[in-house]
Amino acid sequence: MRTCLIAGNWKMHLTPAEGAALATTLRQRIGTRLNLDVVLCPPFVSLPAVADALRGSNLKLGAQNVFWADAGAYTGQISPTMLIAVGCEYVILGHSETRGRFGKPDPHLTEQHLRYFGENEATLNLKLRAVLPHGLKPILCVGETLQERTAGQTEAIIRQQLEGALQGIDADELYELVIAYEPVWAIGTGQVCDAEEANRVCGFIRQQLKDLYAPELGEQVRVLYGGSVTAANAQGLLHQPEIDGVLVGGASLNADEFVQITYCAP
Numbered sequence: 548m549r550t551c552l553i554a555g556n557w558k559m560h561l562t563p564a565e566g567a568a569l570a571t572t573l574r575q576r577i578g579t580r581l582n583l584d585v586v587l588c589p590p591f592v593s594l595p596a597v598a599d600a601l602r603g604s605n606l607k608l609g610a611q612n613v614f615w616a617d618a619g620a621y622t623g624q625i626s627p628t629m630l631i632a633v634g635c636e637y638v639i640l641g642h643s644e645t646r647g648r649f650g651k652p653d654p655h656l657t658e659q660h661l662r663y664f665g666e667n668e669a670t671l672n673l674k675l676r677a678v679l680p681h682g683l684k685p686i687l688c689v690g691e692t693l694q695e696r697t698a699g700q701t702e703a704i705i706r707q708q709l710e711g712a713l714q715g716i717d718a719d720e721l722y723e724l725v726i727a728y729e730p731v732w733a734i735g736t737g738q739v740c741d742a743e744e745a746n747r748v749c750g751f752i753r754q755q756l757k758d759l760y761a762p763e764l765g766e767q768v769r770v771l772y773g774g775s776v777t778a779a780n781a782q783g784l785l786h787q788p789e790i791d792g793v794l795v796g797g798a799s800l801n802a803d804e805f806v807q808i809t810y811c812a813p
């Protein structure tokens with residue numbers, strides 16, 4: 548049985564004090580829930596404050612990114628050991644915003660196709676290899692753009708993203724891996740993917756893991772859906788057999804909304 552996982556990706560929102568306040572509210576309302584993993588992923592600078600607010604509860608802490616070296620001259624980067632030291636159990640990897648597949652150009656940039664942070668399969672592979680030995684659980688995001696979906700490339704893109712990121716990594720290291728299907732066109736657009744279609748693609752992802760590795764791995768790895776999840780649509784998504792949870796962006800910044808989403812867990 549896979550435990551349902553509901554993660555809030557706060558992206559670049561909330562100061563440490565605001566984050567601690569939200570975490571405290573969530574702790575009071577859902578901090579004793581059993582048989583459900585709830586993970587809060589604040590910005591790096593808020594991790595210690597949110598960790599303090601969550602200590603002793605069932606709520607878990609995650610980061611939004613990581614660098615692959617443990618230490619060194621890497622200005623602006625954060626290492627796996629640093630994340631562990633502040634209490635992180637999870638880390639989001641390969642979000643379309645860090646891959647630079649945001650689906651629309653940044654209006655502040657003149658170069659139309661400038662990629663935000665340029666993460667790709669090769670750097671994701673390095674990051675996975677760096678975090679897994681530390682026991683940090685990766686939430687690896689995959690998903691197609693609208694253009695790719697329209698061209699019928701959804702499966703091919705996801706297969707390429709999975710194969711590239713997981714290349715050379717042994718099955719025994721991957722049992723705590725979480726994959727999030729985040730279609731780029733559904734992120735921050737209010738255009739949620741239809742629950743049955745999200746279920747179909749999550750099933751496809753699971754099948755890829757079975758084919759690449761072993762049926763047992765595919766059965767164990769949790770596959771989440773992310774993209775415009777709200778309290779209004781969470782129920783339909785969370786009751787699909789192939790969807791093991793949701794990765795929530797905007798709606799995770801509102802305590803009532805996020806609590807309601809957790810109540811939809813089967």
Ligand code: 13P
Binds near residue numbers: 729734773794
């Ligand atoms: P929204 O829920 O705001 O669409 O964001 C989804 C997301 O990117 C979660 O990682």
